[in-house]
Structure formats: structure tokens, C-alpha cells
């Protein structure tokens with residue numbers, strides 16, 4: 001093979017050249033993604049979001065898609081990002097870190113990080129390592145290490161749990177996941193499955209050691225769920241991909257009608273599929289029962305349906 005005959009020096013310089021070419025293509029890809037975003041092309045093609053379009057249609061893995069979206073969004077505010085990615089002064093991991101931190105700060109403080117700060121950060125991260133970047137971003141955005149455990153109840157009764165772990169606690173969890181993924185035939189990799197499996201084990205163990213037989217009902221809960229079929233209610237919540245596509249292709253924007261003006265919202269931001277007749281009220285996953293709503297109207301409609309009073 002030709003490569004085998006290359007001198008060390010040529011091998012090294014060839015690789016450098018290839019990588020420079022790769023960065024050039026990356027910059028070009030980011031510009032294309034910006035254009036797709038600007039035209040909202042993904043909606044025309046039947047995808048809910050840029051992320052779905054890049055993963056399901058273009059074929060990027062989730063992480064790769066998210067990093068490129070982060071780069072595109074940042075570049076829309078700070079255009080020099082594209083050039084920095086091309087020259088290699090900045091890489092995708094740094095950009096992603098930056099965007100993730102900005103999002104966190106914005107949702108925490110409910111204030112926007114301004115363009116000037118973003119520009120400063122982009123300049124500051126130039127040619128820095130990832131670890132250095134992490135520290136710089138935390139300092140500039142004044143991010144204090146999160147220590148509180150946060151539990152958020154979500155509308156389908158699932159729970160979002162955020163926990164901060166020490167290095168050694170985290171390493172223990174990683175070890176546990178590694179052991180489980182090696183020993184399970186189906187392979188466990190998601191944290192919800194790992195935690196459920198561990199919980200099942202401990203509950204079973206405690207149950208046995210107490211020598212008590214619990215009621216039939218409770219025993220059922222001890223069966224591990226991770227290998228079984230999704231429960232019927234979960235299956236019902238899942239809208240088939242082909243139907244999702246059709247809904248997005250048909251609606252393309254928020255279908256909410258203003259009660260007084262009769263005008264359609266038509267927002268194209270953060271679109272969700274809404275069940276006109278809710279699932280819990282025996283609504284179906286049929287095309288006719290589905291529509292697109294923006295995040296705000298989705299929540300508003302949900303509040304009405306669930307008859308939750310707004311206390312504020």
C-alpha cells in the first residue's frame with residue numbers, strides 16, 4: 001500500500017493537510033446548516049426540528065448533530081466562529097461547551113447573554129484546551145458549581161432528575177454501568193435503565209431479607225421493565241414516525257387560533273405535536289387528532305385541558 005512507503009515526515013504533513021481540508025469542509029457545512037435553519041427547510045421536509053433533520057435525514061449521530069447546530073446558532077450571532085473553526089483556532093467541542101453554558105445561564109437567570117459577551121468568549125477560547133475553556137466559560141458567565149438536586153415533574157408524569165456528583169461518586173456510577181452493560185444480553189446503556197435495574201435489585205434483595213411476601217400488586221412492580229415491552233400507555237404516547245412526518249409536512253407551523261382575532265399563531269419555533277383530543281381523554285394518534293403547536297401554545301392548551309389553575 002502506498003501509505004506504507006511514505007516517509008514519516010510526509011505522513012505527518014499529509015495528515016495535517018487532510019485535517020485542514022476537513023476543517024474547511026466543516027466550515028462549509030456550518031454555513032449550509034445556517035441556511036437550512038434560516039429557510040426552516042426541515043419543516044418543509046417534514047421534520048420537527050433542525051436536530052431531527054440532521055439526525056434522521058442527513059445521518060449524523062445525535063452528538064455530532066448537536067455540536068454542529070451549536071456552531072451554526074453561535075455563528076449566526078458571532079459570524080467569526082465559522083472562520084475560527086476553519087483555521088482550527090476553535091473546535092466544535094469548545095463551541096458546544098459555550099452554547100450549552102450560555103443556555104444554562106439564560107434559563108437560570110431568565111436574562112439573555114448579550115452578543116458582546118458571546119464575542120468576547122469566542123475570542124477568549126481561541127487556541128485554548130477544553131479544560132481551560134471550561135474554566136474560562138464558567139468564570140466569564142459566573143457559573144457556580146451546581147450542588148442542589150433538582151427534580152422536575154413533567155406532564156406525562158415522568159420526572160427529570162438533576163444531581164451533582166463528586167468525581168469519585170461519578171466514577172462509581174460509571175463502573176456500575178460498565179458492569180451492567182457487559183452482563184446484560186440486551187445491553188444497558190441509558191442511565192434510566194441503569195438506575196431502574198439497580199433499584200429493582202435492591203428492592204428484591206431487601207424484600208427477600210425481610211422474608212415478607214408483599215401483595216401481588218407490589219410484586220409486579222419488582223419485575224425489571226427494561227427488557228419487557230413498553231407498557232400500553234407508553235406505546236400509545238408514541239406517535240409513529242411516518243405520522244409525525246405527515247403532521248409536520250401538513251402543518252409546518254403553530255396551528256393555534258387566537259380566540260378573539262381568529263388568527264393563526266404560525267410560529268415556527270420549538271414546535272410540538274399536540275393531541276387535539278388528549279390521550280388521557282381517549283384521543284388517538286391518528287393524523288386528524290394531531291396538530292402542531294409552538295411551545296408556548298402547547299403549554300397553554302395543556303393547562304386548559306388539565307384544568308390547572310394559574311396561581312400567579
Ligand SMILES: [Zn+2]
Pocket residue numbers: 254255256265266267293294295296297
Ligand atoms: Zn403558537
